[in-house]
Each structure stands twice: as C-alpha cells, then as structure tokens.
Amino acid sequence: MSERGLLIVLSGPSGVGKGTVRKEIFSDENTNLQYSISMTTRSPREGEIDGVDYFFKSRSEFEKLIEENKLLEWAEYVGNYYGTPIEYVEETLQSGKDVMLEIEVQGALKVRNAFPEGLFIFLAPPSLSELKNRIQTRGTETEELINNRMTVAKEEIEMMDAYDYVVENDKVELACERIKAIVVAEHCRRERVAPRYKKMLEVDERC
C-alpha cells in the first residue's frame, strides 16, 4: 500500500504566470506530480482529448456534479463552466501520486476549505519586489502610477495570508526549482515521515 500523495495548489493573482510555471514543472518527465485535469462544458478544440486536456461534459452533467458537491471548486467564464472534479484528485492521491492544481485565488480558497492538509503555494509577481526599487528611485514615475501600483500590491499581499508558501516568479526556472524544493521538503516533514516508521514497528509487533 503506497502512501497518500500530497495535494499541491499553485495559485496567485491573474497574470502572474501560473500556467507558464506549471507547464515548465510538468515538462520534467521525472516528476512524480500529476496535473489535475479540469472539467469543462466548452467544446473540445482540435487535438484536445477527453481525459487528457480536460474532462468534457455537458452543461446538465456539470450542473449535476455541482449539485452533488462533486467539484472541489468551479467557476463560469464566458458562458462555460470550468471546475476540478474531486474524484480524480482523490483517486490520484490515493494511488500515492502528488497532485498539482493550478487555479485562481478564489478557487484556491475553496480548495483550502475542502483540503486543509493541502500545500498552498502563492506565486508572487516580481512586480512586488520591483515596486521597492521603484519607490527608492522616485521621480522617474508619476505619483499616480506609483499609488495605483501600491493599491494592487496591497491586495496581492493580503491574498498571501491563506497560503503556506510564497514563491516569487522572478524567473520561471527559479520559481519551478523552489516549487519542486517545497514538494521534496514537505515529503520530509516529520509529521508525515514519523508515522510511517512507527507503523513499521507496529506491524512487526503483530507478527
């Protein structure tokens, strides 16, 4: 019996580069991570395969799943539903594989409620750090522009509070390395490892 996998939620403000970072992570064939396939009511585009790119469903099927509480999170964009089916995530975790979700902040907060034991990673825009430089070199930008950026930055920083980790997306490769390191580290957490060893001894005592 293999150990249950970790649920890893990659999220962050829109435009931060979540998709790019996620694709880079999954371009590594040695990864033990499984990408959580989303469900949608939009039609498959050319080349898209059901169960690979998306789970394609009809509106009534999707709405039934919403009613039956079988989606971890869902939203409607441009007339189509998009969501994360619980069953697929659960089965993959049970098989011992880590599952990665790449979703918007609102969706991540919903997942946090359903899976508090998940690993929530906030991808932070490098603009937050750049902001500091901009502040220090005032005069090169208008007061209004800086104030707008400050407002956006404040909102983004407040979002962080619901997450376990904050990874700056200064460079895609660096962000990916940090995310992979987080996954490795989490697998070494004593709360996860010690019970495995303890169970090993129990098994023996029952012999």
Place this chain on the structure above:
Amino acid sequence: MSERGLLIVLSGPSGVGKGTVRKEIFSDENTNLQYSISMTTRSPREGEIDGVDYFFKSRSEFEKLIEENKLLEWAEYVGNYYGTPIEYVEETLQSGKDVMLEIEVQGALKVRNAFPEGLFIFLAPPSLSELKNRIQTRGTETEELINNRMTVAKEEIEMMDAYDYVVENDKVELACERIKAIVVAEHCRRERVAPRYKKMLEVDERC
C-alpha cells in the same frame, strides 16, 4: 539591512553519517550556508586553524563561557570540552546567512530550547527502512538479532519527535539534495516572506 538567516540543526543517532552529509553539503561552493564552528579545549592538530576548524580555548575560558551561559550546547568527551558558541551563531544569523550546526541528539534538544525557531533535521539511518525488509524475510537472521535491532530502531524513532524534518540517509547525495530542498522551501514559507512584503509597503507609507 539583510534578513535574518535560518538556524539549521542537522542531527541524528550516532553513526548515521551526519559528518559525511554535512561535508558534502559544504563542498558546494554556491551554498549560502555557513557552518557553525565549534569550540573545544583540545589542542589543535597539525594544520588546524583557530576560528576555521575550531575555536580553541583553555579549560578555564570554556568553563567561564558555560557559567555565563554563552554556549548553545556543550558536552565533555574524553576529557575535553566541545560546544557551540552562541555569539558566532547569532552574528552569522544577523548577517543574513543561514547557519548549520551538526550535533548529537542531546545537543540538538538543548538548541531547540534556546532557538525554537530553528530548523531541526533528523538524519535517519537507512537501517530503519532496511529493518522492514529484514522483518519480511525472517528466517535469514536470528530472533535475537532482530529484537536488538527493533529496540535500537524504537529509540531512534522516538528521537524524531523533537524534529521538524526527517531525512533518510539512504544515499549521501540524496540526503544532501533533500536537506538543500528543505532550506529552499523554508525560505519560501509564507510566515517568513509575507512580513517582508508587508514591511515594504509600510516603508513607503512613511515616505
């Protein structure tokens, strides 16, 4: 002003290979880690330099430091004192560098009291996992040998409880990779990163 470094305590049962793993980590010149130099009352061996290999002290100097509570932990082996000076660790952390200590389990427990915010990594002997295989292939070893191993394993597993992470030393390179990943991950923990961003905004408001 740079951010305070992390205190990383590498520990584990004797014979697990702490020294080998630590040396392998510090053989990487790109590491931002600083090895915590121990203090001792034994005489320098040929080639050993004060302040590099050890801080060499007289017995009376060492005992004065014990009295003044200036050692994070200390012990006496074969008539000589060995210990970790707080001042060196503190100064290095203040300079923004991560400090790694490689010490015995008893010492680690003392450091945990003084630095609860430290990162405590338990290096686990691969024999713990091998034990499971041995149990499963009973008959190849005597009952007594297995029982002795079980007793030792139980003690080792109980030690884990005081640590944040458990890293199996199955292969030195793998153990090092996991330890480095833990350090990277800890630098991304939201509790550490978010205040930095929040402070950034405060600084601006005071302008």
